[in-house]
Amino acid sequence: MSATLESPADLDDEEREALETLLKRLGDDEYVLAERYTEWQVKAPTLESDLALANNAQDELGHARLWYDVLEDLGYEEHELVYEREADEWRHSTLVERPFAEGDWADAVLRHYLYDVAEDIRLDALEGSSYAKIADRVGKIRSEEEYHLEHASNWVERLANGDEGAERLQDAVDRLFPHALTLFEPCAPATGAGDASGDEDVEETIVSAGFRDATLEEMREGWLSTVVPFLDDLGLETPASELVHFDEYEFDVTEDVLPDAVGRDGSHTDAWDDLREEFTHTYRELERSEATKIMDKPE
Amino acid sequence: MIWEVFRQEKQGDYHTHCGNVHAPDREMAKQFAAIQHGRRKPTNSLWVVPKEEVGETDADDVAFGGTTDKAYRWATAYNPDVDHAEEVVESEGQQAEAEKQRGDA
Amino acid sequence: MDLDTVKERAGPREFDPADDLPEEYRKAATRMIEFHANSEIMGAYLERPFIRQAPSIDRKLAFSAKVQDEIGHGQLLYRAAESLGVKTREEMLDDLANGDGKFLNCFHYPMEDWVETPMIAFFVDGAAMRRQATLRRTSWEPYAHAMDKVCFEEGFHVKHGEDILRTLMTGSRKEQKLTQEAFEKWWPRIIQFFGPTDDRSTHHDFASAVGLKQQSNDELRQAFLDQYIPKARKYGLEIPDEPRIRERDDGTYEVVEDDLDWDEFFTIAKNEYEPGVGQIDGRKKAQEAVEWVRDTLESNDMPAGNQPPQAAD
Incomplete structure (x- = not known):
């Protein structure tokens, strides 16, 4: 499908709600992940790896900025989205909000990998978006994400090569894999209060309106079939089981692997409250009512 | 065996790549490079490096400097209408030049 | 090369790793560049919490980029220090962690609030940039080359710091008041950035004689x-009463140095000032926590075609 929808005026109410939900899903993932990545600045294993991770943090933050900018067309401003939104109005996956234990570089690079594979699949599904601004921005984001994915895979491979690294990676897989699955959970409508189950209708509209051309289920399958064999080759075990289906391998994970809080529906882990408290601190302390811009509005 | 050659014109300058030589080992590479690359252009020092030890990554592999807006990391994004210390002005001039080169590339 | 020859030749970018330099030169240059490098790291350590606390996405990006640059x-x-052959990078980073590495006075103080950020990002960085611009003419060529790139990047830091100050001082009354308070707290420390006057400076004469240092503390x-x-003043900050600063007839300024707390300065210089010790230890903990990653990389058998090179003679 080619991009035919130029502005929110081209959408009905249901489609607007779906677009808003999709953009929050995209922007919030990138924003919160960037917050976590920046924790490694001045704390990474070497000076060189410090620079590289800082680069990726800035890239993700820049991507969040692009998605939030599209949300501005729907009537939001940065300060409302980032500094004044209630905790349960955020739609990011719990994978990106989990805190790091000090020195747990295995967690950082594995999370990086799990996320970047999903991001690659997601961008693929957005490339032909019917909403022009989304389709336009995918290309720019994608070429930066390619570096991220290679960077993350390289690190995971190197760590898996040592005893301590392999052990720490396995711990990270055990801890993070369930949270990574929430990347593919349905979102509660962006404007509604979070209910426990998310909302299949909104997700259906995202696809039927052509905003994204793959379903969550399809993306989840694609992700499992990339991630599971890669980790398996490195000797890392996941909770996924392998099904042979007409000579093709498919992977599946049972429902009970999902964590209690899945993020997408507005339910989050405790770590999220602490993180949000910290990044809104100055804004609240100085009683600000807008966010300072340095750069021009994205084209 | 091929050796990449880097020449420094005068003391304090940078060594920049200027060509290569075929030579069986490092000693011979230095001797050949001195004649091949140092005999005419002003030369203060040469480095020779085995070609096979040079790693390369190019613009097809990486989007150097990123593809989204990174104006925040350039001096030119801030306070254009204010006087600055001469060293700040000089730095900003260099950054403006680098930004321009990136744009032209 | 003997010391007299070094002093005779000591011009800008005069010496490089191919020169056979006396131990006195190599040690003095190592001490000076190591101090500079340590200061970059500890400055970044001090500023890193404000990546998170920045009150907008653009400010956050800029803060992250600045810490990354440092x-x-x-x-x-x-x-540049390592190339003098006295200490390896690992030894210098270990010394910084165990409290033997020295760094700038300003980075021993805690920084708690956003309103304090321009005190470092504008004033201290501005002071550092003044000094670094002169070091592009230092006699150790690798140091001068490092300064080329540092000066190239640093203009963004100072201008960003100034932009934060401008926003604060044109903001609400509360912001202006808090910023003035932060300025009063930091101002004497900022003046001490350049160290004691030349007649009381320990290392000045030698560093200057061999061309490492190009301008004196006083200048x-x-x-x-x-x-x-x-x-x-342009941004509406009032210069505190102490230290007393006299404006000369030609419009230049003179500080009454005795108004500054030199006991505190020298306690800091010995790495014995309490908040600074906490910051050194905090960074040490972070460095130790990722020791295992460095060990893993060193013991790693790289995939084929990716081995570090053998000696190629």
């Missing part, structure tokens, strides 16, 4: 005050 400067400078302090006192 780590990059550390990388360049440790390499640099003077240039800084002349540039930045008018800047502070």
Whole structure:
């Protein structure tokens, strides 16, 4: 499908709600992940790896900025989205909000990998978006994400090569894999209060309106079939089981692997409250009512 | 065996790549490079490096400097209408030049 | 090369790793560049919480980029120091962690609030940039080369710091008041950035004689005050009563040095000032926590075609 929808005026109410939900899903993932990545600045294993991770943090933050900018067309401003939104109005996956234990570089690079594979699949599904601004921005984001994915895979491979690294990676897989699955959970409508189950209708509209051309289920399958064999080759075990289906391998994970809080529906882990408290601190302390811009509005 | 050659014109300058030589080992590479690359252009020092030890990554592999807006990391994004210390002005001039080169590339 | 020859030849970018330099030169240069590199790291450590606390996405991006640049400067400078053959980067980073590595006075103080950020990002960085611009003519060529890149990048830091100050001082009354308070707290420390006057400075004579240092503490302090006192006033900051600063007839400034707390300064210089010790230990903990990653990389058998090179003779 080619991009035919130029502005929110081209959408009905249901489609607007779906677009808003999709953009929050995209922007919030990138924003919160960037917050976590920046924790490694001045704390990474070497000076060189410090620079590289800082680069990726800035890239993700820049991507969040692009998605939030599209949300501005729907009537939001940065300060409302980032500094004044209630905790349960955020739609990011719990994978990106989990805190790091000090020195747990295995967690950082594995999370990086799990996320970047999903991001690659997601961008693929957005490339032909019917909403022009989304389709336009995918290309720019994608070429930066390619570096991220290679960077993350390289690190995971190197760590898996040592005893301590392999052990720490396995711990990270055990801890993070369930949270990574929430990347593919349905979102509660962006404007509604979070209910426990998310909302299949909104997700259906995202696809039927052509905003994204793959379903969550399809993306989840694609992700499992990339991630599971890669980790398996490195000797890392996941909770996924392998099904042979007409000579093709498919992977599946049972429902009970999902964590209690899945993020997408507005339910989050405790770590999220602490993180949000910290990044809104100055804004609240100085009683600000807008966010300072340095750069021009994205084209 | 091929050796990449880097020449420094005068003391304090940078060594920049200027060509290569075929030579069986490092000693011979230095001797050949001195004649091949140092005999005419002003030369203060040469480095020779085995070609096979040079790693390369190019613009097809990486989007150097990123593809989204990174104006925040350039001096030119801030306070254009204010006087600055001469060293700040000089730095900003260099950054403006680098930004321009990136744009032209 | 003997010391007299070094002193005779000591011009800008005069010496490089191919020169056979006396131990006195190599040790003095290592001490100076290591101090500079350590300061980049500890400055970044002090500023890193404000990446998170920045009150907008653009500010956050800029803060992240600045902290990233500082780590990059550390990388360049440790390499310039390492090339003197006295200490490896690992030894220098270990010394910084165990409290033996020295660094700038300003980075021993805690920084708690956003309103304090321009005190470092505008004034201290402005002071540092003044000094670094002169070091592009230092006699150790690798140091001068590092300074080329540092000066290239640093203009963004100072201008970003100034932009934060401008926003605060044109913001609400509360913001202006808090910023003035932060300025009063930091101002004496900022003036001490350039160290004691030349007659009381321990290492000055030698570093200057061999061309490592291109301008004296006094000259640099003077240039800084002349540039930045008018800047502070322009944004509505009041210069504190102490230390007393006299404006000379030609419009330049003179500080009454005895008004500054030199006991505190020298306690800091010995790494014995309490908040600074906490910051050194905090970074040490972070460095130790990722020791295992460095060990893993060193013991790693790389995939085929990716081995580190053998000696190629």
